[in-house]
Amino acid sequence: MNSDAKILLLYVQGLPESATERPLGELARKLDMKGRSYQQAKKQLVEHGYVHEWRSQGDGGRWLTEQLFSNTPLTRDEAKAVRARLTPNADRLRQAEQPCPPPSTQSPTVGEPTPRPAGGYEPEEEHHVENTPHPPSEPEQQTKAAREQTPAQQVEEEPPPPQLTRAERVLLSLRHSRRELLLGVGEARTLAVEAAKWLERGLSESELRHALLAEPPEAGVRSAFGFLRHRLTHKCPVPPAPAAPPEPPPPPVKPLIVCTGTEDEEEEHLFRPLGDETECADCRRATAYAGWMVDTDTYDFPPDMTWRQRFVAVAKADALRGRTA
Secondary structure (H helix, E strand, O other): OOHHHHHHHHHHHOOOHHHOOOOHHHHHHOOOOOHHHHHHHHHHHHHOOOEEEEEEEOOOOOEEEEEEEEOOOOOHHHHHHHHHHHOOOHHHHHHHHOOOOOOOOOOOOOOOOOOOOOOOOOOHHHEEEEEEOOOOOOHHHHHHHHHHOOOOOOOOOOOOOHHHHHHHHHHHHHHHOOHHHOOOHHHHHHHHHHHHHHHHOOOOHHHHHHHHHOOOOOOOOOOHHHHHHHHHHHOOOOOOOOOOOOOOOOOOOOOOEEOHHHOOOOOOOEEOOOOOOOOOHHHHHHHHHHHHHHHHOOOOOOOOOOHHHHHHHHHHHHHHHOOOO
16 A cells, blocks of 8 residues: 555544544545545555445435445455444445336436536545444454443543653654654554653653654654654663662771780780770680680690780689689
8 A cells, every 4th residue: 555545544543433424535635635645545445455335325315425444454244244233224224235126107216416426526425434443253242342332331541641641642743743653543542651651761752752753764664653662662761770879987996995904914905996895806815715724724725826815814714713823
């Protein structure tokens, strides 16, 4: 299909339910598509199974053209099945499609002459457009789809988040800058989920629009939906890494103090405590070993004890035994 047929297909697919009764020619004129361009686009849509038409004569002798526009290609039989499901008076219209008997004196032709279509256009008031987003399915599924499309059944939907609404608005505005980026309403709502992630990461609507329009491909865009989905998925800015928590300040350095285990020595021994201890590490080990020497009545020392640790241990052990060194 040419670009006009593709654009018309995407435009009609994105229309709300309130616009499904409008003639296809009227919808095409909203895209500035007239004359030969519209006829060529419509012809290709018919050939590919997206548009089906039925002409029938009404009770007053007036001819009616009924159009069915689908989102997926349909055969003639599939289109008739969808038409029968969507049109309440399908039986009467099918009977109207049967060839009428030739006029005679007993049964004169009813009605007045109608104007001939000019330029390949049918009178707008004679068109009846049906737009179905689903292909025909099994009878049970058709019954379920008919129930879902009943106007009396209104489903209350929650309003979309603000970021999703802003993203959808940006996507729909792209066609004003580049016509090949025309999206239907349904397509824009689908892509808005990914586009909203850009806005959540701090980008403005203007920055998002610029990112989607920048660096267009040299060969053009064949599918606006596919192109924008790829760009939104693979070009999304990486969120900044969270700031590392500040390192805790180092513990304050305590001043040097005199070790209380060196009271019997000629020179004072200074050390820097880590907590509330009053003896250095050597003296604390010697104190512990002195208690072991008293309990076991021995003077054996481990090979890794320094001479100072041995001297302090002996002094403390003698003090515990009540003797002087």
